[in-house]
Amino acid sequence: MNLMDTINSMLPSVLTADGLAGIADEAAGVVFLVICAITLIGGIIACNSERLVRAVAGLAVCFVGVAAIYFFLNSPFVAMMQILIYVGAVCITIAFAIMLAAPEDNKKHGPAGPLSGPLGLITAGLVTFGMIGLGLKTEFIAIPKINMGSVKLIGVQLLTTYSMVFELVSIVLLIAIIGSLVIARHGRSK
Amino acid sequence: MSMLNLHNSLTTYLVLAAILFGMGIYGLITRRTLVGMLIASELILVASSINIMAFNRFTAPDPVIGQIFTLFIMAIAAAEAAIGLSITVAVYRNYKTVDTEEIVDLKG
Numbered sequence: 001m002n003l004m005d006t007i008n009s010m011l012p013s014v015l016t017a018d019g020l021a022g023i024a025d026e027a028a029g030v031v032f033l034v035i036c037a038i039t040l041i042g043g044i045i046a047c048n049s050e051r052l053v054r055a056v057a058g059l060a061v062c063f064v065g066v067a068a069i070y071f072f073l074n075s076p077f078v079a080m081m082q083i084l085i086y087v088g089a090v091c092i093t094i095a096f097a098i099m100l101a102a103p104e105d106n107k108k109h110g111p112a113g114p115l116s117g118p119l120g121l122i123t124a125g126l127v128t129f130g131m132i133g134l135g136l137k138t139e140f141i142a143i144p145k146i147n148m149g150s151v152k153l154i155g156v157q158l159l160t161t162y163s164m165v166f167e168l169v170s171i172v173l174l175i176a177i178i179g180s181l182v183i184a185r186h187g188r189s190k
Numbered sequence: 191m192s193m194l195n196l197h198n199s200l201t202t203y204l205v206l207a208a209i210l211f212g213m214g215i216y217g218l219i220t221r222r223t224l225v226g227m228l229i230a231s232e233l234i235l236v237a238s239s240i241n242i243m244a245f246n247r248f249t250a251p252d253p254v255i256g257q258i259f260t261l262f263i264m265a266i267a268a269a270e271a272a273i274g275l276s277i278t279v280a281v282y283r284n285y286k287t288v289d290t291e292e293i294v295d296l297k298g
Contacts (some may be wrong), residue, residue, distance in 0.1 A: 029194025047217030073247040086266045090271045097275040099217035101282035120219030129210030135204030138218050142249045149253030157254050169265045176269035
């Protein structure tokens with residue numbers, strides 16, 4: 001009898017490998033529900049709060065929740081990139097823009113009229129329920145996996161199969177950096 | 191299917207992404223400043239990324255492709271945010287406001 005069997009036979013049934021797997025599954029389910037709630041609350045704050053600073057904070061919360069969802073989808077690398085790029089770069093950039101441009105969104109409704117809120121709600125609701133209906137009704141056929149999608153495979157494919165797109169994205173980022181500098185600098189010397 | 195097994199079904203992620211997408215549409219319609227609209231558009235982009243990642247996890251044969259696609263979406267979204275915010279700053283410098291109702295001049 002090897003060591004693992006000895007340990008398993010000594011433990012109560014909750015702590016054996018099968019029992020632990022069951023508990024881990026249930027805990028994962030609870031954590032997933034909490035993460036969904038966090039993501040949706042962050043999204044509501046981001047699209048609905050009166051002050052834009054709060055909207056950016058809600059956006060950051062929503063992005064952290066989405067990163068956790070990527071973790072549930074078997075892609076820890078994309079989850080880390082989500083936190084790094086969205087929370088660390090995009091949210092901070094938007095916060096800087098709020099401080100530089102000082103936008104005020106506290107006027108309830110301007111020339112667009114008081115109808116813009118309900119109309120927006122109706123439009124968004126129609127789009128949302130349409131997409132939910134599509135997702136619920138369609139039968140999606142799963143094709144067997146040919147690999148596990150590990151970080152090593154992502155790196156290999158990025159530098160072989162998708163190396164062209166990789167280089168193009170770096171050029172796009174370079175052009176975006178230079179372009180945003182030129183746009184934001186224009187008229188500064190006046 | 192129990193509540194605790196939701197994270198193992200494709201439909202959950204599709205519904206979540208649809209709700210986030212709807213929030214983005216709502217924000218895009220009701221926000222009256224450029225920065226608010228940019229925040230809403232980030233929500234839309236993230237919803238589409240969740241959709242792609244969910245299909246990548248549950249139906250696609252090669253789970254690497256969806257992850258690479260999502261990484262490219264992130265890079266493009268970062269570029270879009272940088273350019274959009276610099277345009278916002280330039281607009282603010284010229285008009286002293288970023289309210290979408292007041293930026294109505296078309297002068298070259």
